[in-house]
Amino acid sequence: MPRDNKTPLIQKIARQAYDTFKGMNASANGDNKGFSDKQSELIALVTAVRAGDLKIAPRKTKPGSGAAELQSPPVTYMHICETDAFSMGVFLLRPGASIPLHDHPGMNGMLKVLYGKVSIRCFDKLEDNLTVTAASPRFEPPLAPFQTGSLRRAVLRAVGEYSEDSGPCLLTPLRDNLHQIDAVEGPAAFLDILAPPYDPDDGRDCHYYKILQIAMEGGVDVKGNQEGEGEEKEKDEETWLLEIPQPEDFSCGGEPYPGPAVSI
Numbered sequence: 001m002p003r004d005n006k007t008p009l010i011q012k013i014a015r016q017a018y019d020t021f022k023g024m025n026a027s028a029n030g031d032n033k034g035f036s037d038k039q040s041e042l043i044a045l046v047t048a049v050r051a052g053d054l055k056i057a058p059r060k061t062k063p064g065s066g067a068a069e070l071q072s073p074p075v076t077y078m079h080i081c082e083t084d085a086f087s088m089g090v091f092l093l094r095p096g097a098s099i100p101l102h103d104h105p106g107m108n109g110m111l112k113v114l115y116g117k118v119s120i121r122c123f124d125k126l127e128d129n130l131t132v133t134a135a136s137p138r139f140e141p142p143l144a145p146f147q148t149g150s151l152r153r154a155v156l157r158a159v160g161e162y163s164e165d166s167g168p169c170l171l172t173p174l175r176d177n178l179h180q181i182d183a184v185e186g187p188a189a190f191l192d193i194l195a196p197p198y199d200p201d202d203g204r205d206c207h208y209y210k211i212l213q214i215a216m217e218g219g220v221d222v223k224g225n226q227e228g229e230g231e232e233k234e235k236d237e238e239t240w241l242l243e244i245p246q247p248e249d250f251s252c253g254g255e256p257y258p259g260p261a262v263s264i
C-alpha cells in the first residue's frame with residue numbers, strides 16, 4: 001500500500017491549501033496557471049472530504065437538554081489549523097441557525113458541507129462608503145441619519161443549496177465575497193478554508209451587512225419594477241446593503257476539533 005494512503009485526508013487538504021495559497025498576495029487575483037492547477041487539486045481533495053474524515057457527526061439532542069440547548073450558541077466553530085497563508089476549521093449550525101451576511105476582505109475562501117444542508121446567498125460588493133444623496137432610493141424603513149455613511153452597493157450573484165455530495169462553494173476577493181449561510185431542514189456543518197486568514201491588523205476584519213428594502217411608491221420601485229416583479233429577477237440584481245454591528249441574535253462559540261491532528 002502506498003505510504004500516502006495513511007495520510008489523513010484533512011492533512012492532505014491542509015498541505016495542499018498551504019501550497020496553493022502561500023506567498024499569494026491578497027490583492028493579486030491569482031490568475032496564473034500554477035495557481036489554478038494547485039487550486040484544482042485542492043478542490044478535488046475538498047470535494048472528497050466527509051464528516052467521518054473529521055470524526056464529526058450530527059449531534060443528537062438529549063432528552064431534557066432543552067434549556068441547555070437554548071443557552072448554547074446557534075453556531076460553533078472547531079479550529080483545525082492556521083498559518084499566515086490560510087485558516088481552516090469547521091462551522092456547526094443548529095437547526096434553523098444562520099450565519100448573517102458578512103464579508104471576507106481581500107480573501108479567498110472554500111466552503112464544503114460535511115453533513116446536513118445549507119442555503120448560501122453570495123454577493124459581489126460594488127462600491128464602498130457610499131453616502132445617501134438625492135439620487136439614492138428611499139429605503140423602508142428609512143435610514144437614521146447616523147446610518148447613511150454605511151451604505152454599500154452589491155449584486156446578488158448566486159443562491160444555492162449545498163449538501164455533503166455538493167462540491168465546495170468558492171469565493172475570491174472580487175467574486176462572491178459576501179455571503180449569508182442558512183441551515184436548511186436540521187443541523188448542518190461545513191469545512192471552511194480562508195486564505196489569507198482574517199486579520200484586523202492587516203485590513204481583513206469581518207463586517208456584517210443588512211439588505212435594505214427599497215420603498216415602493218404606488219406599487220412601483222425606483223427602477224420602475226411593479227410590486228413583486230423583481231422577485232424572479234433577484235439574481236444579478238443590484239442590492240443596497242447597510243454595514244451593521246454583529247447581529248445580536250448571532251453568536252459563535254468554540255468547541256474542540258475531534259479529528260486527526262494537522263501539521264504544516
Ligand SMILES: [Fe+2]
Nearest residue numbers: 102103104179
Ligand atoms: Fe464566511
